[in-house]
Amino acid sequence: MSDGLETIGGLVGGMAQGGWGLVKGAAVGGVLGAGTGALAGGAAGAVIGAPTGPGAVIAIPSGAGAGAVVGGLGGAAVGGAYGAVTGVRQGVEDGREWGRWLSEKIEGAQKKAKAKPKTDADTDCADCKPKNPCEHLKRGNGEGPYRGGGHGSPKQGTGTSSPVGDELDSHHIPSKGSYKDLGLSAEEGPAIQMLQRDHVKTNSYLNKDFVRSQARLLKAGKFDEVFASDIANVREVAKNAGDPTRYGEAIKEMIKYKECLDKHGITPGKKGR
Numbered sequence: 001m002s003d004g005l006e007t008i009g010g011l012v013g014g015m016a017q018g019g020w021g022l023v024k025g026a027a028v029g030g031v032l033g034a035g036t037g038a039l040a041g042g043a044a045g046a047v048i049g050a051p052t053g054p055g056a057v058i059a060i061p062s063g064a065g066a067g068a069v070v071g072g073l074g075g076a077a078v079g080g081a082y083g084a085v086t087g088v089r090q091g092v093e094d095g096r097e098w099g100r101w102l103s104e105k106i107e108g109a110q111k112k113a114k115a116k117p118k119t120d121a122d123t124d125c126a127d128c129k130p131k132n133p134c135e136h137l138k139r140g141n142g143e144g145p146y147r148g149g150g151h152g153s154p155k156q157g158t159g160t161s162s163p164v165g166d167e168l169d170s171h172h173i174p175s176k177g178s179y180k181d182l183g184l185s186a187e188e189g190p191a192i193q194m195l196q197r198d199h200v201k202t203n204s205y206l207n208k209d210f211v212r213s214q215a216r217l218l219k220a221g222k223f224d225e226v227f228a229s230d231i232a233n234v235r236e237v238a239k240n241a242g243d244p245t246r247y248g249e250a251i252k253e254m255i256k257y258k259e260c261l262d263k264h265g266i267t268p269g270k271k272g273r
Helices: 002-052 055-114 208-219 223-240 248-263
Strands: 148-150 168-172 190-195
Touching: 148 248, 190 223, 190 248, 208 223, 223 248
Parallel strands: none
Antiparallel strands: 148 190, 168 190
């Protein structure tokens, strides 16, 4: 394929360059030939016309004119032939380059056409995260006022962190700082919606020492234990607020989401099944 295109390109380029060389060679050769012929013809006319006196005045321009015509035609023929040969040679080289370029473009288009179409699961870069297989559970769809699932992204309107401005906090269970080095992002982490006045009363809220203690347990493979402990803490906060079942539905939705993470090996310490 490439060799054929290069050959065609060489022929096309050679014809174009050769034609231009023919014109250029003829023009340059004609001018130079005319000039040389005029000088030679004029000199010859002067020699012939000199003995007759006034005849020199007539012979010199006549000789110059004849010399110009003869020299111009001869120069055009020789210069044109030389220019054509040179032009074809240069044209072949240029044509090969043009042929290679054309071949690369066509072959690139053919490879692109044969490429497998992208699906939703594909990514555009090596560093992109694969899609969360539990995305559909990231925000529960119960009838109560509080949702459970995964924290999600306020900008994308996903998870328990949305909608913005609903006066509810998204409480990570376990705390997001406890697993930041274990491959689970804050966006994917389990969470529930809570009233802000209840959220501030949870054990992990702005408590760095508590978060560090959770991190040590998670590194020891005790994610489920820490998860259960934080759920118990939420229920205790709700009970102390006079509404023990306040976050019951949200907790169930979060547990369902976390079980999906376990199944796919996303939860730290889980290999999937």
